[in-house]
Every structure is written in C-alpha cells, then in structure tokens.
Amino acid sequence: MTDATITGDRALPGRLPRLRLSAAEPWLYLAPAIAVVAIWTYVPLLQAFELSFYQWNMLPRSTPRFVGLDNYRNLLSLPDMRQAVVNTVLYTIGLLPLSVGIPLAVALLTGGLSGPLRNLYRALIFVPMIVAPIVAAILWRWLLNEDHGLVNAWLSGIGLGKVGFLSDPDVALWTLVWITGWKLIGFSTLLFTAADSAISPSYVEAARMDGASPWQIVRDIRLPLLSPTILLITMMTILFGAQWSFVYINALTGGGPLRSTTNVYHVMWEYGFKTMAAGWSTAAGMLVFAVFGLIAIGCLAAMRRFAVYDE
C-alpha cells in the first residue's frame, strides 16, 4: 500500500489506483478486527437469538421447528434452571473473597517487601495461574480424593473425619469455588500489587506526617486509591466468575452430585451438547446474556460513581 501511495498516478499494473485505495484505506485497516468481532460474536449472537425460538436437535437432517416463546416459558418454569441460577449466585459470592479479598490483603501486606523475598512470594502466588485449568482440575481431584487423597489423609491425621470434597452435595460447590478462586488469586494479587505500587508514595508520606497509623493509611489513602482496581476485579468476578468455574464443573463433577454444582453456563452447555436441545440452550444463553448485560451496566455505573482516579 505504501508503494501505491508513493507511485501515485503512475500505479503499476495490477495495483489499485491511488484514489480508490485511499478512500478504502481506513476500512481495510479495520477489516480484520471487524471481521473477527462479527464472525465470532455478533453473527453467532444473532443466530442464537433466532434459534432460541425454534426447537431443534442439531442433527443436520432435521429441520428446526418454530415454537415461539415456548423455550423461554419452559426454561423459566424448570427447577433445573432455578437451581442453576441459585448456584451461579453462590459461585459469584464464594469467589469474591478469593478474587478480591485475599489478593487485596496480600498486596497491601506485601507492598513494603523488597529484594529476593518479594520475587519468591510473587513466583509462589503466581504459579497457580500458569497451570492449565484442566491440569489443575486433575491435580485437585487427586488431592481431594475421598479415599486416597492427600488432603483427606491429612484431615484424618489430625483427627478430623473424611470429607467428600467432590461427592458431598453440601461441599462440592465450595470445593469448585476454591479451585476456581485458587487459580485467580495470583492474577488478582498481581493487579492489586501493580495498582498499589502506582500510588504516589508522597500520599502515604503526607498521611504519615499527618499522624495516620499504618491501618489508617490503608483505610483512608490506599484503599480509596485502589478503588478502580477493586471495582474492576469485583465486576470481572461477578460477570465472569461463573464462566471461569465451568472447566472445573465439567472436569470434576459434571454438575453433580444431585445437580449441586451446576450453574447457568453448565446448564446451557448440557442442554446444547448433551441433550442436543439447541432451542433450550440458546434461549438460556439469551437469558444469561440479558441478565449479565444489565448487571454489567450496573457495574459500570457503580465504577463511575465510586472509583477514585488520581490525575
């Protein structure tokens, strides 16, 4: 393209004439990005929206049958879906301490560390993040195995009974929350540490001169200045937390026992790819999309309202 602009009117044969090219130029630059977004996001979204009004078993030979709002009506009255929604909320609430609480505390406490100690701790906290999710799932399955797992061996060792981490319906969801969160702690800590070290040291010094104790400095200076990061990670956890746990649900419990660990994403996937009910799956997808879209708008408004930016 540079050649074409340079050679101008004397364009070589086979090249686009200069005028037409320069008009199309911005679109050519944008084309790859637009194509990717359209092909992978908007077209499937619209197709899913259409499909949610049909009944179809995804077999190539069968024709989708238009059913109107039946899919939505059925879904909303289904106990399965209600359970999945409740679980989704539980996943999100359970993840927040792991994705926001612990990383924030770690970042604040270790902000003053320096030298090799800091690198060691950063490496340790970051390792879970670089382990592939499926590998992590398998490792945890071994560790938490009811009969031969290390964790249960330790628990019996200190005199506590065995815990069915993945088989007890009251515990399994929290086990999956822990594994999902364990993977996130490193990433969140990294973000919080970066944000914390971006706080101008003179604010902390000014507060020390004002007589503030370390705790008061955290409460009055560091936390408010970390608010954009806190809100961002909270928002990400709310919007994506249930998605992040999908791998572990799928690999470790398959939504069980007694559907106690399923969530909306897993249900959606089950409808679509286990029972081959494309209409139900896409209708569930549309509902999830709408609800999370509203939550996202709310979160963004909250960020605008509460985040403090240091200019």
Place this chain on the structure above:
Amino acid sequence: MASIDIRSVHKLYGKTPAVRGLDLAVEDGSFLVILGPSGCGKSTLLRMIAGLEDISAGEIAIDGRVVNEVEPGRRGCAMVFQNYALYPHMTVAENIGYALKVAGVPKAERADRVGRVAAMLGLGDLLARKPSQLSGGQRQRVAMGRAMVREPGIFLFDEPLSNLDAKLRIQMRLEIKRLHRELKTTSVFVTHDQVEAMTLADTLVVMNQGVIEQVGTPAEVFRRPKSRFVANFLGSPPMNFLPAEIDRRGRAVLAGGHMPWPDLVFELAAETRIEVGLRPGDLTPVAGKAAEGAIPFEPDILEDLGSELHWHGTVGGSAVAVALPAATPIPAGPVGLKAPPSAVHAFLGDGRRAEPAAAPIPSPKPSGEAPWRATSLSYT
C-alpha cells in the same frame, strides 16, 4: 514553635553517602533555607528531620528531645511537599482536616479549625472542591493549610514553589514570608532557587555533596562566600573568576601582569595560584584600556534586561560578565574594568576563601553612597 538540633548526621543509600556528617542548629522561630544544587542532600536532610528517612548515623533533636526513632506524625513537624501530595479523593476541607480527624478531634471543632485556616489562606469558597478542580496556586495553598491546621512546631518545605509559574511563585513566596511573620513557626525550607533562598531566609545554609558549605544570613553568605562553590552558586550572572598568582609582596597578579589592587595583600606564599572572584555588579567600565587600576576588557555581547544591562566579554581569556544599571552609557572603543578592593574575593586552589592580611584600604567613594550597590544584588 520548636528548635532543631542536628548533630553529625549521616545518610547512606547503600554505600552512597547522601549526607556526610552534618551539624546544624535551627533556632526557635527562625526561617532556615537550605540551598543547593540537585543531589546535594538537602531534601534528604529535610526528610530526615521529618522522619520519612532513617538516619544512618548521628542524631536529630527537636526541642531537646532526640527524635531518631519517633514516628513522623509525632515529631510536631508539618510538611509541604513539592508536588503538594493532596489526597485526590478528598475535598479541600477533608484534606486540610485529615490530620485532625486522625488525631480524633471532634467534628465540630475540626470544621471550625479548618474554616479558620481556609479563611486565612483565602480558600473559604473552595472547601467542597477536589484537588483536581484547583489551580496550581490553590493546591499550593491547600498544602499550606494542611500543614498549618495542626499548629505544628515546625514547618518543613520541600521545594514547594518549584511547580508554579514564575508570577505565582513570587506571589506565594511573599505569602509564605507573610505567614511566617504572623505565625512565627520555625521553618525549614529546601530549594535550589537562589532568589527564594535569599528572600525567605533568616539563616541560609548552602549545601554541596552532602556537606554544609556555609551557614549565615543571606547577606553574609552573598557578600562573604566561604568557598568558591558558594560564590559561584549565588548570584546571577554568577561571579567572575580570574586566575591570579601571588607575587613576592603578597599581591594578586592577574594574567598579563595586571595588578589592579596593589594595596590588597594576602598572607600567602609567593607564586601561590589563586582565583580572584568579582561580582558582575561590582565592576565598573572605564574608557581606555590603559586606565590606571583597570583590567582590560574585551566586550562581546550586550544584553538589555530592561532593569539592567549585562555586558559579556573576556578578560585575559576568562569569560567575564558585567552588570550595569539600565541606561548606563556604554563607552565606545577600548574598555577597562574597575572594582574596589573591598569587592575582591579570593579563593585558593581547594576552593577555600583567602582573606587579605589587613583591612583593604577603602576605595575612594563619594560619601552617602551605600557600601554595596543595589545592582550588585541582581539574580534574574
């Protein structure tokens, strides 16, 4: 109000010394300015007084109490930072009142004290604003208010005016001076700006490479610089230095064999190499190269600053600047420069000042004229 005693204080960053064995006493109620080039350790010293920097060796006492291990908030110091460090998420009122809030002062009293300080600084209408909605000068005032509200014994200023534009800087300088006159709070002010230093200081400290070069009133430091560094650092245009050699009778002989001050005798060995320092404002041009007692001057460029003239040229190969009152007639043709013996500063090879043996014979001046011409105090 409080006094500060600094006793053989050292500061090391790793193995690099920033402050090297420094002794200094700041009297109760005085305004001390620490002046020096960047990296001379002046900010480090200030931060050690504040408690924001550990003291590697030596001790700092405030009102007789050693504070080496005392938390910054409990030393009775308030600090104004170079970038003001106003809490961006708090309003002006909250910024000023934060120290009181932390100290547990009841809300009503807090509002009252914040209001009083704000009124004093002309911030009354801005109390509900955030720092990002303030101009540079207003931020500066809020930073001052935050320091004042605690009624501390000591104000510490870390180059507080360097982020302001020239006009505002002069205004805030006057305001700081006025506040000090009213409050009489002991103040330590760090700057690299010699005008700020000269105008604000009761006591001026010139620092270089972690040690104090000279302590004195601004007039003393300007008129009798103890070292070549101080002489060169203060004054604009800076002092002119001319290489010279001591003859057998102790007189300074300039390059080319000129001996403009035959009555000025130094107790130095013959052939000692010295540098003669002359302030640009102490030089007077005289017509004719061979004028008696004059140094031949090769003029180059004449700058008209409006308020005065700067005439740049060379004497025996050394660059020399002459500051003249505006509208001084510039002699045409060959020019010599004259300076009274009392205006001569002499420095040894190691930079120390050398004093003439006896009081120099006063130069013939018409009576009634001030011993130092006003133009000799020119900086800008």
